[in-house]
Amino acid sequence: MSMLGQVTIVGVGLIGGSLARALKAAGQAERIVGAGRSEQSLVRARQLGVVDAYDTDIGAAVRGADVVVVCVPLGAMRAVFEALRPAVGPDTVITDAGSAKGSVVSDALAVFGEIPPGLVPGHPIAGTERSGVDASFAELFRERRVILTPLPQTRRDAVETAAAMWRDTGAEVVEMSVDHHDEILAATSHLPHMLAYGLVDTLSRWEGAGEIFEFAAGGFRDFTRIASSDPVMWRDICIANRGALLYALQRYRDDLDALIGMVARGDAERIETVFRDAKSTRDRFVQRLGSGEPSGE
Amino acid sequence: MSMLGQVTIVGVGLIGGSLARALKAAGQAERIVGAGRSEQSLVRARQLGVVDAYDTDIGAAVRGADVVVVCVPLGAMRAVFEALRPAVGPDTVITDAGSAKGSVVSDALAVFGEIPPGLVPGHPIAGTERSGVDASFAELFRERRVILTPLPQTRRDAVETAAAMWRDTGAEVVEMSVDHHDEILAATSHLPHMLAYGLVDTLSRWEGAGEIFEFAAGGFRDFTRIASSDPVMWRDICIANRGALLYALQRYRDDLDALIGMVARGDAERIETVFRDAKSTRDRFVQRLGSGEPSGE
Numbered sequence: 064m065s066m067l068g069q070v071t072i073v074g075v076g077l078i079g080g081s082l083a084r085a086l087k088a089a090g091q092a093e094r095i096v097g098a099g100r101s102e103q104s105l106v107r108a109r110q111l112g113v114v115d116a117y118d119t120d121i122g123a124a125v126r127g128a129d130v131v132v133v134c135v136p137l138g139a140m141r142a143v144f145e146a147l148r149p150a151v152g153p154d155t156v157i158t159d160a161g162s163a164k165g166s167v168v169s170d171a172l173a174v175f176g177e178i179p180p181g182l183v184p185g186h187p188i189a190g191t192e193r194s195g196v197d198a199s200f201a202e203l204f205r206e207r208r209v210i211l212t213p214l215p216q217t218r219r220d221a222v223e224t225a226a227a228m229w230r231d232t233g234a235e236v237v238e239m240s241v242d243h244h245d246e247i248l249a250a251t252s253h254l255p256h257m258l259a260y261g262l263v264d265t266l267s268r269w270e271g272a273g274e275i276f277e278f279a280a281g282g283f284r285d286f287t288r289i290a291s292s293d294p295v296m297w298r299d300i301c302i303a304n305r306g307a308l309l310y311a312l313q314r315y316r317d318d319l320d321a322l323i324g325m326v327a328r329g330d331a332e333r334i335e336t337v338f339r340d341a342k343s344t345r346d347r348f349v350q351r352l353g354s355g356e357p358s359g360e
Numbered sequence: 361m362s363m364l365g366q367v368t369i370v371g372v373g374l375i376g377g378s379l380a381r382a383l384k385a386a387g388q389a390e391r392i393v394g395a396g397r398s399e400q401s402l403v404r405a406r407q408l409g410v411v412d413a414y415d416t417d418i419g420a421a422v423r424g425a426d427v428v429v430v431c432v433p434l435g436a437m438r439a440v441f442e443a444l445r446p447a448v449g450p451d452t453v454i455t456d457a458g459s460a461k462g463s464v465v466s467d468a469l470a471v472f473g474e475i476p477p478g479l480v481p482g483h484p485i486a487g488t489e490r491s492g493v494d495a496s497f498a499e500l501f502r503e504r505r506v507i508l509t510p511l512p513q514t515r516r517d518a519v520e521t522a523a524a525m526w527r528d529t530g531a532e533v534v535e536m537s538v539d540h541h542d543e544i545l546a547a548t549s550h551l552p553h554m555l556a557y558g559l560v561d562t563l564s565r566w567e568g569a570g571e572i573f574e575f576a577a578g579g580f581r582d583f584t585r586i587a588s589s590d591p592v593m594w595r596d597i598c599i600a601n602r603g604a605l606l607y608a609l610q611r612y613r614d615d616l617d618a619l620i621g622m623v624a625r626g627d628a629e630r631i632e633t634v635f636r637d638a639k640s641t642r643d644r645f646v647q648r649l650g651s652g653e654p655s656g657e
Contacts, residue, residue, distance in 0.1 A: 138628075188577045208575060250563055251576040255583045257619060258555055263638035265615045266547055276645045278505060279548040280485045282586045286552045289579045290642045294635035301623050301631050312620050316613070318562045322554060323609050326598050331435075334598050338591035341560035345587045348573045 067228065071096045071128040073121055073143050075108040077190065078160045079134030080199025083113045085232035088201040098124030099135070108196045121146035125155070130228060133159040137166055138299035144174040151181070158183040158225045162248060162296075164212045164241040166303035178216040183225040186210045186244065187234060188252075192291040205233035212241045249307035253300055254315060257308070259290040260297070364525065368393045368425040370418055370440050372405040374487060375457045376431030377496025380410045382529035385498040395421030396432070405493045418443035422452070427525060430456040434463055435596035441471040448478070455480045455522045459545060459593075461509045461538040463600035475513040480522040483507045483541065484531060485549075489588040502530030509538045546604035550597055551612060554605070556587040557594070 070086060072079040075097040086092040097105050097114035098121045105117035118124035125131045125147045133143050140161060151157060157179060161167045164184045171182055189207040191198065209229040213222045226236040239247075269275050301308060325333045367383060369376040372394040383389040394402050394411035395418045402414035415421035422428050422444045430440050437458060448454060454476060458464045461481045468479055486504040488495065506526040510519045523533040536544075566572050598605060622630045 188575060190577070190579070192579075207577070210575070247572060247575050250566055250572055251580050255559060255580055257623075258559065258616075259583060260635050260638040261616050261619050262552060262555065262612065263642045264619075264634050265612050267637065267641040268615075269547055269611075272641075275544060275547055276641075276648070278485055278507070278544050279645065280487070280504070282487070282489075282589075283548050283552055284646060285582045285585050286556060287642050288582050290635075290638045291646070292579075292639070294632050294639055297635050298628055298632040302626055302628050305623060305626060309620065309623055312616075312623065314566075315559065315562050316616060316620065319555075319558050319609075319613060319616070322558050322561075323606065323613065326554075326602055326606055326609065329599055329602060331595055331599050335591050335595040337561050338557050338587075338594050340564065341557040341587045342589070342591055344564040344569075344573075345560045345584050348576065349581060349588070351573070 067092045067129050067224075069094045069096060069128045070130045070132065070228070071098055071125045072114070073098045073124070073131065073133045073147070074135035074139075075099055075104060075114060075117075075196050075199075076134065077194050077196075077198045077203075078187065079132065080108060080111075080113050080196040081189075081201065081203035082132060082134065082160070082187075082232060083108070084199055084201035085204055086228070087113075089231040091228070091231040096124050096128065104196055111196065113196055113199065122150040125150045128155060130156045130158065130224060132228075133157070133161075136293075136296045136299040137161045137163060137303040138295070140167055141170040141174060144170055148174055151179070154181065156181045156183060156221045156224045158185045158211075158228075160185060160187055161303070162186060162252065162300045163304035163307075164244045168212075168214065168241055178214050180216055180218040181221045182214070183217055183221050184212045184214075184241065185225060185229070186212075186248070187229065189234075190292075192288055194293045194296070202233070204229065207234050209234040209236050210244050211236060211238050212244050213238060214241070245304050245307045246310075249304055249311040253304055253308045254311040256289050256292065256297055257301070257312060258315070259287050263287050263290045364389045364426050364521075366391045366393060366425045367427045367429065367525070368395055368422045369411070370395045370421070370428065370430045370444070371432035371436075372396055372401060372411060372414070372493050372496075373431060374491050374493075374495045374500075375484065376429065377405060377408075377410050377493040378486075378498065378500035379429060379431065379457070379484075379529060380405070381496055381498035382501055383525070384410075386528040388525070388528040393421050393425065401493055408493060410493055410496065419447040422447045425452060427453045427455065427521060429525075430454070430458075433590075433593045433596040434458045434460055434600040435592070437464055438467040438471060441467055445471055448476070451478065453478045453480060453518045453521045455482045455508075455525075457482060457484055458600070459483060459549065459597045460601035460604075461541045465509075465511065465538055475511050477513055477515040478518045479511070480514055480518050481509045481511075481538065482522060482526070483509075483545070484526065486531075487589075489585055491590045491593070499530070501526065504531050506531040506533050507541050508533060508535050509541050510535065511538070542601050542604045543607075546601055546608040550601055550605045551608040553586050553589065553594055554598070554609060555612070556584050560584050560587045 097117035
């Protein structure tokens with residue numbers, strides 16, 4: 064579909080590394096350059112053949128790039144924009160993989176003084192609880208959604224270039240507004256992460272916590288898998304998407320209070336209704352997702 | 361280890377069916393009889409070779425049994441005890457697989473007027489979100505814990521018989537008090553189930569709920585897997601273990617309030633500490649559990 068010249072990926076971790084691998088596998092980029100602060104990670108990415116070249120100087124790494132993809136924690140976004148500003152041309156497509164989009168737009172505005180016409184904020188809905196280039200794999204985005212949130216100032220051809228790049232990884236690309244993205248992701252991703260981190264936190268301070276975990280089973284392991292995610296990345300998401308996340312947290316807390324009330328009153332009928340409806344909603348969701356449950360556990 | 365004569369399993373679903381299969385695989389029971397209300401399930405269990413015989417009359421099914429294992433939702437426990445009371449002898453070992461133990465002891469007291477000396481309340485810490493005999497498999501209990509909560513009135517040889525039976529399935533048997541069991545399980549199992557059901561419930565009432573679920577990814581699927589569990593079984597657990605569950609829910613809610621406060625204040629440092637500690641606790645737990653994460657998503 065799209066044959067790109069140079070793609071520079073700033074932050075070659077799980078997401079950046081998987082994007083690089085997928086573009087290589089698709090043969091859709093002439094040259095992939097890695098950039099980032101950690102020379103060690105970049106050396107490793109080069110060893111693994113994930114990137115063709117790398118530079119710890121972001122400005123140097125983006126020079127000559129058709130597309131720059133910023134795959135760093137949201138808290139590092141602004142500094143990366145500062146570093147790449149002198150090096151990008153008017154035709155450079157700049158996109159990112161941040162889990163919140165409003166903060167990325169604010170950072171771009173603060174650094175560039177306007178929305179660069181090549182800026183296409185993006186978010187691949189994919190990931191695992193692991194991090195780092197060693198955890199990256201070319202199939203990460205296959206049959207996953209990538210949300211692009213272009214702004215009125217964004218050039219249409221920039222959107223098309225970014226969309227084609229993501230399609231080359233096997234993803235399905237959809238567009239929506241920045242605010243809508245941030246609300247939806249707060250509910251379906253950021254909220255569950257808070258709840259899972261919160262549960263492990265609660266139990267780790269329980270009397271006899273060691274024993275508590277000894278009797279936890281597979282359900283607990285699955286429920287808390289996302290609590291093994293990168294703490295810095297998730298800290299940044301909390302701060303970056305604070306408004307939408309607070310709204311989701313408060314709604315959940317209110318519903319939890321209602322459920323606690325039902326348990327306190329022993330209201331078996333209403334409890335069963337909540338559980339039954341939740342089960343049927345989730346079973347439909349899993350069916351639609353089309354990927355089977357892991358067997359056994 | 362233990363060669364048993366007749367084992368009668370009341371409720372041949374996921375747990376009862378898996379127990380029957382495991383005992384057959386181990387060659388440790390001469391004859392396995394199924395009992396329960398649903399003739400259809402029992403016919404199916406017989407077809408699958410899970411039981412050697414069955415009876416919808418619980419009294420008839422338990423007659424002659426060395427061990428009776430009651431694997432029904434907690435809300436059905438008392439009625440099952442009523443049905444088996446006239447049919448069990450002083451030597452019959454009666455055990456169960458209920459997820460709360462205090463309510464089972466109360467039900468037994470109410471029905472028998474005293475703790476039967478053959479009563480060994482039990483709980484295998486194993487399961488999947490599926491239900492029914494078709495979901496049962498012989499390996500369900502392998503390397504899992506089974507908790508027995510014998511009472512001062514329980515005969516020691518009854519405990520040993522129940523323990524040997526569970527060991528024959530590949531499980532590790534531990535003993536603890538009824539109250540301690542109920543507190544630990546409220547924290548590690550009942551609480552996460554409430555949170556998962558609650559999250560799906562909250563999101564299903566979100567504006568544009570259909571779209572919300574469309575953008576949910578693998579993390580959400582794993583987090584909510586336990587919300588696909590049997591609603592009747594879990595309703596009964598909420599009622600049966602109400603006290604300990606309320607305590608766990610309230611502790612979680614208080615901690616969640618603290619986390620909401622951190623997000624509201626934008627306290628990045630404390631948020632990161634909570635996430636980092638939770639991640640390291642969970643990573644240690646998974647390591648100790650010794651079973652790898654499912655790969656990829």
